Amino acid sequence: MRQVKSEVLFNRKVISGCFVMGLYCPEIARSAEPGQFVHLRVEDREEPLLRRPFSIYRVENEKIEILYKVVGRGTKILSRKRRGEKIDLLGPLGKGFKIDSTVKRLILVAGGVGVAPLYFLTSRWAIAKMREVIVFLGAESKERLLCEEEFKGLGTKVKVATENGSRGFKGLISDLFAKWLSSGQLLSESLICACGPLPMLRKIASLSKRSKAVCYVSLEQRMGCGIGACRGCIIRGKNGYLRVCKDGPVFNAQDIDWNWMP
Amino acid sequence: MNGLPDLRVKLGKLELKNPVLVASGTFGYGEEYAELIDLNKLGGIMTKAVTLRPKEGNPPPRLVEVPCGLLNAIGLENPGLEVFIREKLSFLRKFDTKIIVNIAGEKEDDYLQIAKRLSKENGVDALEVNISCPNVKEGGLSFGTDPKVIYLLVKRLKEVCGLPLILKLTPNVTDIKEVAKAAEEGGADILSLVNTVLAMAVDVDTQRPKLGNIVGGLSGPAIRPIAVRMVWEVSGAVNIPIIGMGGIMKAEDALEFVIAGASAVAVGTANFVDPRTPLKVIEGIGRYLKDKGIDSFASLVGSLKVQR
Numbered sequence: 147m148r149q150v151k152s153e154v155l156f157n158r159k160v161i162s163g164c165f166v167m168g169l170y171c172p173e174i175a176r177s178a179e180p181g182q183f184v185h186l187r188v189e190d191r192e193e194p195l196l197r198r199p200f201s202i203y204r205v206e207n208e209k210i211e212i213l214y215k216v217v218g219r220g221t222k223i224l225s226r227k228r229r230g231e232k233i234d235l236l237g238p239l240g241k242g243f244k245i246d247s248t249v250k251r252l253i254l255v256a257g258g259v260g261v262a263p264l265y266f267l268t269s270r271w272a273i274a275k276m277r278e279v280i281v282f283l284g285a286e287s288k289e290r291l292l293c294e295e296e297f298k299g300l301g302t303k304v305k306v307a308t309e310n311g312s313r314g315f316k317g318l319i320s321d322l323f324a325k326w327l328s329s330g331q332l333l334s335e336s337l338i339c340a341c342g343p344l345p346m347l348r349k350i351a352s353l354s355k356r357s358k359a360v361c362y363v364s365l366e367q368r369m370g371c372g373i374g375a376c377r378g379c380i381i382r383g384k385n386g387y388l389r390v391c392k393d394g395p396v397f398n399a400q401d402i403d404w405n406w407m408p
Numbered sequence: 409m410n411g412l413p414d415l416r417v418k419l420g421k422l423e424l425k426n427p428v429l430v431a432s433g434t435f436g437y438g439e440e441y442a443e444l445i446d447l448n449k450l451g452g453i454m455t456k457a458v459t460l461r462p463k464e465g466n467p468p469p470r471l472v473e474v475p476c477g478l479l480n481a482i483g484l485e486n487p488g489l490e491v492f493i494r495e496k497l498s499f500l501r502k503f504d505t506k507i508i509v510n511i512a513g514e515k516e517d518d519y520l521q522i523a524k525r526l527s528k529e530n531g532v533d534a535l536e537v538n539i540s541c542p543n544v545k546e547g548g549l550s551f552g553t554d555p556k557v558i559y560l561l562v563k564r565l566k567e568v569c570g571l572p573l574i575l576k577l578t579p580n581v582t583d584i585k586e587v588a589k590a591a592e593e594g595g596a597d598i599l600s601l602v603n604t605v606l607a608m609a610v611d612v613d614t615q616r617p618k619l620g621n622i623v624g625g626l627s628g629p630a631i632r633p634i635a636v637r638m639v640w641e642v643s644g645a646v647n648i649p650i651i652g653m654g655g656i657m658k659a660e661d662a663l664e665f666v667i668a669g670a671s672a673v674a675v676g677t678a679n680f681v682d683p684r685t686p687l688k689v690i691e692g693i694g695r696y697l698k699d700k701g702i703d704s705f706a707s708l709v710g711s712l713k714v715q716r
C-alpha cells in the first residue's frame with residue numbers, strides 16, 4: 147500500500163457518462179492484483195471531503211487505468227481532469243481474486259462498470275495461464291456495453307445481454323446466466339466471479355450456490371479510510387461484520403449474509 | 409538546534425514531543441497507518457475506543473458524506489479490553505510516541521474496571537475517557553451531558569487509576585463550560601474536545617435514514633468553527649490543559665485551536681482524506697512559529713487577541 151501523487155496520462159470518454167483514466171504510478175502498478183482498488187482524492191479541497199474508491203481496470207508497465215461512471219460530485223470532477231494534472235492515490239488496496247491452481251475455467255459476470263476488475267483479472271489470468279474464460283456482459287443497451295471487443299481480444303468467449311434487446315439476449319445478464327446454467331454447461335473446476343449492481347450479485351450468488359459452484363463477488367460500500375482502520379464500510383458476513391476495504395472488496399459469496407444486504 | 413522551534417508540550421504530567429495527536433476512532437490502533445507514515449513522529453496516538461467486552465458496532469451503512477463533513481455511526485466496534493491489550497497495545501508499545509487509550513463503557517463500573525486494568529499495563533501513557541460518543545443508546549450521551557455524573561465518574565476513576573486522565577467532552581450540550589468545570593473538579597488532568605456533533609441525514613428517494621443507526625456523529629471541517637468556539641469557552645472556564653479537535657485539515661486550522669486556548673490538537677477525519685495530515689500539521693506549526701519569530705509553542709497557547 148502506497149500513497150502517491152500520480153499524473154493523469156489520459157482521461158477519455160468511452161461511452162456517454164463513462165470514462166477511462168490512465169494514471170502514472172509505478173509503485174502501485176507493480177504490485178496491483180486483480181480485484182484490488184485505489185482510493186483517490188478527486189481534489190485537494192474540503193468539498194467533496196472523502197476519497198473515492200475505484201477498482202483497478204488495467205495495468206500496463208508503470209500505468210494503471212480505472213474505468214468509471216459519473217454518478218455524483220466526485221466522479222463529475224474526475225471526468226474533467228486533464229492530462230498532466232496530479233491526483234493523490236492510495237493503493238493498491240484490499241483483497242483481490244484468489245484463484246488456486248485447481249481452477250480450469252473462469253466464468254465472469256459483469257454488469258455495467260462492474261467489468262473493470264474482471265477485465266484486469268482476465269488479462270492477467272487468461273494470458274498467463276492459457277485457461278478458458280467465459281464472460282457474461284450486461285448493459286442497458288448496445289450503446290452502453292463496455293469492453294466487448296477488449297474481452298474478445300483476450301481470446302475469451304463473450305455472451306451479451308442488453309435490457310432493451312438491442313444486442314444479444316434481451317433481458318438481464320443474470321437471466322442469461324441462469325439460462326446458461328440450466329442448460330448444463332457449467333463444467334467442473336470452474337470458478338464464477340461477478341461484479342456489478344447488488345441485485346445482480348445477489349442473483350448470481352444464489353444461482354451459483356444452487357449449482358454448487360464457488361462464486362466470488364466484488365462488493366461496494368461507503369468508505370472512510372479505505373485501509374481498514376475506521377470500520378465504516380462493513381457488511382454483514384456469516385460470522386460478523388466484514389470490512390469491504392480490507393477483508394474485501396472480493397468475497398466468497400458464501401461468506402456473505404445476503405439477508406442483511408440492502 | 410538548527411533553528412527549529414521547540415514543539416514540546418507539557419499537558420500536566422503528560423509530555424508530548426509535539427502538540428499533534430491523532431483522534432480516537434480515526435486511526436484504528438495504528439496498524440494500518442504505520443504502513444503509510446512514521447508513527448514515531450506523532451505527538452501521540454489516541455486509540456479507537458476500547459470497551460470491557462468486544463463490541464460488534466452498528467448495522468450498515470455506517471458512513472455518509474455530507475457537505476464538508478462526515479456523518480458516522482460506527483457504534484464503538486472493537487475487540488474488547490483483553491484482545492486490545494494482547495494484540496493492539498503490544499503493537500503500539502513499539503513506537504516512540506505517547507499512547508492514549510480511549511475507553512468507553514455503558515456504566516460507571518465498566519470504566520472503573522478498564523481503567524484499573526490498563527493502569528497495570530506497560531505502554532499506556534494516559535487514558536481518554538469517552539463519555540460523549542453519541543451513538544451508543546445505553547448511557548453514552550447521558551454520561552457526557554450531566555455535570556454531576558461526570559464529576560463522580562472522574563473522581564472514582566482518579567481513585568483507581570494513577571494515569572493522566574483526559575476527559576473527552578461532547579459538544580451536544582447547552583453549556584460546555586458547566587461540563588468542563590465538573591470534570592476539572594472531579595480531578596481530570598486534561599480535557600479533550602470536541603467529539604462529534606449529533607446529526608442525521610435522510611435519503612429522500614427511499615424516505616429512509618442514510619445511516620443504519622438513524623442518527624450519527626458529524627465530524628470534519630463542517631464542525632470546526634463550533635469546536636474552536638467551544639475550546640475558547642472552556643479555556644476561559646478551567647485551569648487544566650485542553651486538547652482541541654474538530655475538522656483540522658491543515659496547520660492553519662490547528663493554529664486556530666491553539667490560539668483559542670488548546671495546548672495540543674488532534675487530527676481526526678482528515679486522516680481518512682490524507683494520512684499525511686498530522687505530519688503536515690506538525691511541520692506547518694513549526695514553520696509558523698519560525699516565521700512569526702515565536703520561540704516556544706507554549707507561548708502561542710491561548711494567545712487570542714480580543715479587542716475590548
Ligand SMILES: Cc1cc2nc3c(=O)[nH]c(=O)nc-3n(C[C@H](O)[C@H](O)[C@H](O)COP(=O)(O)OP(=O)(O)OC[C@H]3O[C@@H](n4cnc5c(N)ncnc54)[C@H](O)[C@@H]3O)c2cc1C
Binds near residue numbers: 183196202215222259
Ligand atoms: C471497492 C470499490 C470499487 C469500485 N470500483 C468502481 C469502478 O471501477 N468504477 C466505478 O464507476 N465505480 C466504482 N465504485 C463506485 C464508486 O466508488 C462510486 O461511484 C463513487 O464513489 C461515487 O462518487 P461521487 O462523488 O461521484 O458520487 P456521490 O453520490 O456524490 O458520492 C457521495 C458519497 O458516497 C460514496 N459513494 C457513492 N456511490 C458509491 C458506491 N457505489 N460505492 C461506494 N461508495 C459510494 C462516495 O464515495 C461519496 O463518499 C467502486 C466502489 C467500491 C467500494
Ligand SMILES: Cc1cc2nc3c(=O)[nH]c(=O)nc-3n(C[C@H](O)[C@H](O)[C@H](O)COP(=O)(O)O)c2cc1C
Binds near residue numbers: 656
Ligand atoms: C469514524 C469515526 C470514529 C470515531 N470513533 C471515536 C471513538 O471511538 N471514541 C471517541 O472518543 N471519538 C471517536 N470519534 C470522534 C473523533 O475522535 C473526533 O473527536 C471527532 O471526529 C472530531 O474531529 P474531526 O472533525 O477532526 O474528525 C470518531 C470519529 C469518527 C469520524
